[in-house]
Amino acid sequence: MDKFIEYILQFGNLNKQQIDLIRSKGTEIDLSRDEYYWEAGKTVKQIGFLTDGVIRVYYYNNKGEEITRYFIDENHLILSGNTIDEVYTPSEYLSAITDCNLVVFTRKDWREILDTIIGWDSIVQKIITKHHNEKIARRSELVSQDGAERYLDFIQKFPTLVNRVPLSYIASYLGITQSSLSRIRKNVR
Amino acid sequence: MDKFIEYILQFGNLNKQQIDLIRSKGTEIDLSRDEYYWEAGKTVKQIGFLTDGVIRVYYYNNKGEEITRYFIDENHLILSGNTIDEVYTPSEYLSAITDCNLVVFTRKDWREILDTIIGWDSIVQKIITKHHNEKIARRSELVSQDGAERYLDFIQKFPTLVNRVPLSYIASYLGITQSSLSRIRKNVR
DNA sequence: ATCGCTTTTTGCCATTTGGCAAATGATTTC
């Protein structure tokens, strides 16, 4: 929970009372390896913040292949859809790659925080926009790079992930086959 | 201007008075082919909505290659940075591929609309989120596709663009060389 | 219609990547 508060405070100021409200609404939960956080087709009932661990976001393309769209690591908000009040049914799966620890809020509690703390909305918007821009920039770069560049960029941007994430997922994220990734790794050494 | 109002109304309701306010603040401008709308390093002073034409968003990677990140076509908001009030200096270029028509608002006027129309903020947020999600989904798919799939997807998603945009830009957007794209087109025929 | 300029296609060959199956290595379970 402290991690979440600390994170939030980077984006805006909150007084003690406000922090206490947030603390009182959040619940810490654990997720073990390979457990789902979201499943495609099942409505999402909570807002979460990942304090520990790595979550993988993936979907199936029209050829039935499983594609890893991105990884979520420590200190990331996991928000559903466009607005809090809209019921959201994702088309992707989020599943824990490592054991995870999250702070979660029900939609109802989140709405209460929104209605009580002036500026909460703008803090959250800043975070969302930041994440979106990061994701777009990363995915865009990939498209224009060859396999080796993609891999080198990956280990540079996610140095803590390389050793925690199966290579097959990394290969899928990078848009290359696992055997290509393996060969690339050999050359890089 | 009508196009803009019409577009906005898809995301929320506005009464006549509110619509009039928006109309009074917006200015229509033209951009001719190859003119910049934004330049990397120059601060952005306005919020724009593209009513006609196509704009290309590109940047230079660390090898000095020009990379087309995406195309903006009719009926898209062009927003800077995270928040209205923050001065924003982009690191990408936006330039008109065809002659364009836009509705633009100064930051000051936009702020006035924000402060006057309750719900404006949430309308804009919905639009931003929608665009972000579209962009991420598109870029993600590209990564996992080969050249032919990328091209076929492109003409399916942007049927109106294929004949208005130089192939070199499309190739760059798709992350393949122009000669490969040309060969792919030959095979597809 | 012609000239000059830009865009697109093509040829040639080197390099990269994919696909598949087998081999090796690592980890878990009993």
Add this chain to the structure above:
DNA sequence: GAAATCATTTGCCAAATGGCAAAAAGCGAT
């Protein structure tokens, strides 16, 4: 610690893509 299971690497060859330069096609101005 042996067996079973899962993850990663490798070999082989086919297919896709890149790089470069020349040819062809398209387009606008005269």
